[in-house]
Amino acid sequence: MSSSLTESLIPEGKLLVHIAENGHSFELDCDETTLVEAVMQSIELAAGIHFNDQLVLCADMKLEPQRPLSAYKLPSSDREVFIFNKPRLQTNSPPPPPEQVDIVEVSEPRPPASSSDPHPLDDASDPALKALPSYERQFRYHCQRGHVIYNRTLAKFDHCERLLREQKVQERALEVARGNLDQYYRMIHQNCSEFMKRYKQQHRFHSDLLANFEKDMHKLRSTKLHPTLQTATRKCLLDFVKEDNLRKSAENCNGSHRQFENKVVQFNQMFADVKRRVEDLFTSRAPFPIRNLELTIKEHQRYLNEQKSIMQSLRFALLVYTFFPPIHLK
Structure with a gap:
């Protein structure tokens, strides 16, 4: 791979x-x-x-x-x-490191000097002819300097287009993340709703049992056994169970019942906070100005085209001058 x-x-x-x-x-x-x-x-x-x-x-x-x-x-x-x-x-995680943009800096050519680039017309007696070599050197210098500037601009423009593509990827990644979050939230919302529905049913049933405990104990105590079934230690239905153990179990159940109630209250508070944060996330989507950035880059493409056109004209003029130099008058 x-x-x-x-x-x-x-x-x-x-x-x-x-x-x-x-x-x-x-x-x-x-x-x-x-x-x-x-x-x-x-x-x-x-x-x-x-x-x-x-x-x-x-x-x-x-x-x-x-x-x-x-x-x-x-x-x-x-x-x-x-x-x-x-x-x-994570909420408090640091941002990723800044994007590295490596632009190779091309040094500009040195200004021309007659000593390093002699010309036959440097010693011409006519001032107009003598000025021609200087014009030629300046023209070549500006042509070379323009070429460097154009290449530098082209490299920076390529970086801009690459960074734009990467921002578009990040924009699509946000949409995918939102879709995944929405799907996951719907799932936990459904699970939470089903849990609360089942919990309310069980809570009502258990609350009734605990609330009627003393009444049920009284019924067991008041329900006498048939005389033929009575013994010295068994006179009523309550005598068939250990009352102290039963009361202790009821007390433990009542404590667990209250603890579980508190846990459910905390759970509802946590879920309400999650729900609020998710809804805020979907309703307060910050604008991501990719479209504006893309239009700006496209608008600046014309400046690059202008530079390219200028460079082509300069190269053509230099080519013409090279093959068709001015006539040297004696």
């Missing part, structure tokens, strides 16, 4: 994997029999995210390490896999 930075369309037999925290993308060579854990191991080597810290999502599915990619209909040219770094998902 190998990895490389992805470009656009994913060929067959490739799995497109994105790192959510920085938008980096990798193409992995794999097939439907490849285990998810093999993908995670490759990402650990390529991106430095520890195996146990990886949360792997594809659309609304969480990928389990021990299952093959075929279980999730992968690899597929129209499906992306996102790797989330679990420690980064």
Whole structure:
């Protein structure tokens, strides 16, 4: 299995994997029999995210390490896999390190000097002819300097486009994370609702038992045995049980009942807080100005095109001058 930075369309037999925290993308060579854990191991080597810290999502599915990619209909040219770094998902976790942008600085050419670039017209008697070499040197200098500036601009523009692609990946990762969170929240909300429904039924039943304990004890005591069944120690139904043990069990049950009530109250408070935070997350989605950024980059493309046009004109003029120099008058 190998990895490389992805470009656009994913060929067959490739799995497109994105790192959510920085938008980096990798193409992995794999097939439907490849285990998810093999993908995670490759990402650990390529991106430095520890195996146990990886949360792997594809659309609304969480990928389990021990299952093959075929279980999730992968690899597929129209499906992306996102790797989330679990420690980064914590509330107080530090942000990922700033993105490194390495731009090779190309030094500009030195201003021309007649001593290092002599010309036959340097000693011409006519001032107009004598000025021509200086104009030529300046022209070549500006042409070379323009070439350096253009290449530097082109490199920076390429970085801008790369960073834009990575921000688009992060934007899609947010949508996938929201979808997964929504699905998980619906599941725990349903489980919580079912638990509370069952709890209320059991709570009502147990409360009735505890509330009627003394009444039931009185019934047992007042229910006398048939005279032929009575003995010196058994006169009523209550004599068939150990009253002290029964009262102690009732006391313990009553204490456990109150403790469980408190636990359920705490659980409801926790779930209410989770519900509030989830709803706030979905209702207060901060705008992610990717579209504006993309438009800005496209608008600045015309400046790059203008620089390219200027450079082409300068090269053409220099080429014409080289092959058709001015006539040297004597």
